[in-house]
Amino acid sequence: MTTATRPPIRLGVNIDHVATVRNARGGTHPDPVAAALLAVQAGADGITAHLREDRRHIRDADLKRLRTELSAPLNMEMAATDEMVALACALVPHACCIVPERREEVTTEGGLDVAGQLESLTPRVRALASKGIRVSLFIDPDPAQVEASVTAGAQVVELHTGAYAEGRVGELDRLRAAATQAHAAGLEVHAGHGLTFENVGPVAALPEIRELNIGHFLIGQAIFDGLPSVIEEMKRRIHQASRAAS
Ligand SMILES: CC(=O)[C@@H](O)[C@H](O)COP(=O)(O)O
Numbered sequence: 001m002t003t004a005t006r007p008p009i010r011l012g013v014n015i016d017h018v019a020t021v022r023n024a025r026g027g028t029h030p031d032p033v034a035a036a037l038l039a040v041q042a043g044a045d046g047i048t049a050h051l052r053e054d055r056r057h058i059r060d061a062d063l064k065r066l067r068t069e070l071s072a073p074l075n076m077e078m079a080a081t082d083e084m085v086a087l088a089c090a091l092v093p094h095a096c097c098i099v100p101e102r103r104e105e106v107t108t109e110g111g112l113d114v115a116g117q118l119e120s121l122t123p124r125v126r127a128l129a130s131k132g133i134r135v136s137l138f139i140d141p142d143p144a145q146v147e148a149s150v151t152a153g154a155q156v157v158e159l160h161t162g163a164y165a166e167g168r169v170g171e172l173d174r175l176r177a178a179a180t181q182a183h184a185a186g187l188e189v190h191a192g193h194g195l196t197f198e199n200v201g202p203v204a205a206l207p208e209i210r211e212l213n214i215g216h217f218l219i220g221q222a223i224f225d226g227l228p229s230v231i232e233e234m235k236r237r238i239h240q241a242s243r244a245a246s
């Protein structure tokens with residue numbers, strides 16, 4: 001893809017961990033919705049919020065407020081359960097990203113096993129899409145999972161960058177191959193998890209990437225630099241890497 005054909009990569013800011021801090025004291029501060037509005041003012045192209053089944057950070061009421069107060073696209077991350085599909089169909093966010101979830105995990109440890117759950121996932125993808133929701137599947141950069149995502153009827157795949165962020169050898173090559181395969185199959189390609197100022201460049205340089213979703217690092221770094229400043233710096237780094245690679 002050349003500079004002429006490549007649109008700027010969108011930055012989705014994940015605000016889950018504003019809610020983590022709020023929930024630590026059981027009150028209302030800091031407010032994740034206020035953080036989302038500030039993030040958009042600072043240049044975020046969208047907001048991502050993960051409604052975990054155990055509600056450990058984002059809560060149902062946060063999503064409802066985001067849906068009404070936010071002008072930017074809302075990407076709801078959720079597990080592939082009947083409860084979550086019903087909630088999403090009632091809320092109708094711009095996009096839903098289906099992620100794997102385990103109660104005991106500290107964070108999302110791997111991608112969704114789309115190939116192994118095609119029978120149960122496909123009707124859920126269809127139910128969300130029938131409401132006009134853009135459906136994304138959060139997968140490992142694995143050829144079988146990309147292929148299954150097409151079969152499941154997803155419009156988007158988000159490639160899990162956690163193993164890359166941990167420095168696992170060969171992961172950038174796997175991301176590159178999966179992005180190429182997904183794009184060639186007609187899927188829009190997103191990526192995220194564990195991305196930071198230091199490691200975002202090579203992922204942003206992959207020509208098929210259209211959106212990066214970043215949360216934990218941005219919210220943590222905002223303690224030192226302020227949320228607007230970290231969002232501006234992250235966008236600068238993403239666009240610099242993407243331009244340099246075009
Ligand atoms: C799916 C994903 O990568 C994010 O939603 C991330 O998981 C949010 O943070 P936690 O994993 O800590 O809930």
Ligand SMILES: NCC(=O)COP(=O)(O)O
Pocket residue numbers: 014048158191192193194195213214215216217
């Ligand atoms: N889907 C990935 C995401 O939303 C953010 O992950 P992280 O930056 O909080 O690790």
